[in-house]
Structure formats: structure tokens, C-alpha cells
Amino acid sequence: MSTHFNEGALPWLMTAIAWGILIIGAVFFIRRQKNPAPFWKAFFVIIVGVFTISYTFEPKGIMVRIPILPLGVWILYFILRRENGRWERYRRFAWFGFAGNILLAIMSLAAIPLSFIIYPTDNPTTYLSNPQEVSIIKSHPAGSEVSLDHNKLSEQLEGMKEAKTDGEMWYMESTVEDENQTTSPERFPYVLNGVEPMWGSGLSPLIYVEGDGKGLLILSGDTQYYYQLSESIIKGGGVE
Structure with a gap:
């Protein structure tokens, strides 16, 4: 028999945890730079870097997005390259945002086995x-x-x-x-x-x-x- 889970609380919780880790990680990443950019600008670049073209599928009814193309990074590149040195200064933050998608995908995938542990389908x-x-x-x-x-x-x-x-x-x-x-x-x-x-x-x-x-x-x-x-x-x- 196949088993189907609608979007319950667990996938949302795992996504919220992933975003919390990403935001905290972004703050530490920005502050650890030797020549830090203005905090709010660097943080904004990270958030834009999160936007991607993704492959979406729903194993066991839980939505998972696998990042394929760094859409946000491309947008930032075309905007920031117009001024000398800006892209070089901010690209690390853009790629950090793109990497955050991997964490979001991992947490979504982790919700699948956790769902079967917390909500056993045969009980x-x-x-x-x-x-x-x-x-x-x-x-x-x-x-x-x-x-x-x-x-x-x-x-x-x-x-x-x-x-x-x-x-x-x-x-x-x-x-x-x-x-x-x-x-x-x-x-x-x-x-x-x-x-x-x-x-x-x-x-x-x-x-x-x-x-x-x-x-x-x-x-x-x-x-x-x-x-x-x-x-x-x-x-x-x-x-x-």
C-alpha cells in the first residue's frame, strides 16, 4: 500500500528551523569578514541569493525543492557588475544565500523519515x-x-x-x-x-x-x- 502525507506541522517546522539556521549563519558569516560590507546590504544580498530555479517533487506528500540554477545570484551579478568591485565584494554573500537552499532541501527530506517515526502510518x-x-x-x-x-x-x-x-x-x-x-x-x-x-x-x-x-x-x-x-x-x- 502507498502512503500519503499532506503538508502537516512537521514539514513547516523543519523549514522554519532551516530558515533560523540560515539567518543565524548569515549573521555570523557577515561579521566574520575582514572587510565587512554594510550589514543590511550584505544580508539583503544573501536573501536575494536564496532565490533559485528549483526542481520540485513531493515524496510521500512532502514538498522538496532541489536548487538547480542560482537565479538570485545571476540577478545580483548583472546589477552589481556595473560598478567596479561591487560584485567582487558581495558575491560571497550571494553564493552563501544559494548554498542555504541546500540546507532547506536537506531539512525537507529529513521530514520524511521523521514523519513516519512520529506519525506511524500502520498505527x-x-x-x-x-x-x-x-x-x-x-x-x-x-x-x-x-x-x-x-x-x-x-x-x-x-x-x-x-x-x-x-x-x-x-x-x-x-x-x-x-x-x-x-x-x-x-x-x-x-x-x-x-x-x-x-x-x-x-x-x-x-x-x-x-x-x-x-x-x-x-x-x-x-x-x-x-x-x-x-x-x-x-x-x-x-x-x-
Whole structure:
């Protein structure tokens, strides 16, 4: 199965850290020069040097920009070369800004494995962090009026194990075979309402509940997980 992360808090945090390191590094770099240029001018040149033409891709849904062409450096070169010695004086700051893009790319790439560590995709608590606050609603006519057993859901959530899915069998089960049958059967006639994933994950899960209350189907982006429970988490509707 593939896994998709939307832009959550972690990529933004890693980018903010990278910018913090870049700004602090720029201050130290400027002050360490033997013949320092005016601070604000040197700092401005560094910021312009950050602008690049980049190759952008999204591994696991996290945007990463790899610098290709130093657009900011070129702009500064054509502007500063008009006066003798200005480009030579400021070019080190322009290239420092371009190099900062490498740090930004590294931090973005580092967010990918960190996301899987902090938000494990095979752990149902990543998608359902508030089991005591959710409710269950009927999403298909085949469902009955039932209520959610919050205690049983909470007790089993941590120990849930992923089970194999059989999409072909489920499709066959949901097919109307009898002309007198008014509605098709549905394996997951309920959905959990008010689901909150782990804070900062950027996930948008949709969690379906099996008709007997002993199975959860979690959908998030292009991710699909099916979990079987030892005890039913629903009450009423003829379910024991």
C-alpha cells in the first residue's frame, strides 16, 4: 500500500528551523569578514541569493525543492557588475544565500523519515487520537440505529493489528443478486464522526465501521488499512 502525507506541522517546522539556521549563519558569516560590507546590504544580498530555479517533487506528500540554477545570484551579478568591485565584494554573500537552499532541501527530506517515526502510518491511533469523543453514524441503508461503545474502542485501539483485505470478495458481497432485494448489502455501513488524527500529522482520515462492529476500514489519501477487533465496538441494532 502507498502512503500519503499532506503538508502537516512537521514539514513547516523543519523549514522554519532551516530558515533560523540560515539567518543565524548569515549573521555570523557577515561579521566574520575582514572587510565587512554594510550589514543590511550584505544580508539583503544573501536573501536575494536564496532565490533559485528549483526542481520540485513531493515524496510521500512532502514538498522538496532541489536548487538547480542560482537565479538570485545571476540577478545580483548583472546589477552589481556595473560598478567596479561591487560584485567582487558581495558575491560571497550571494553564493552563501544559494548554498542555504541546500540546507532547506536537506531539512525537507529529513521530514520524511521523521514523519513516519512520529506519525506511524500502520498505527490506528495516528488516524484516531480522540476515541472517547467520536460518534458513529449510519452511512448506508443497510445499517441499523446503533451507538458506539467508547470504552471498547479505546481499549482495543492500541492493540489493533492490520488484517488482509479482499477487495474482490467485498465487491461480490455488495452486489445485488436478487431482483426482489431492494438494497445491496454493505460490509461497512457505519462511519465514525468527529475523528481527529494526531496533531500536526496533516492527515484527513475517513474511518468506516464493519456491520458487526468488529472491523475498521481507515482511508486517508491513497492509504487504506483494515483492522479487525476481538470485540464489537457498537451497541444496539441486534449486535451482541
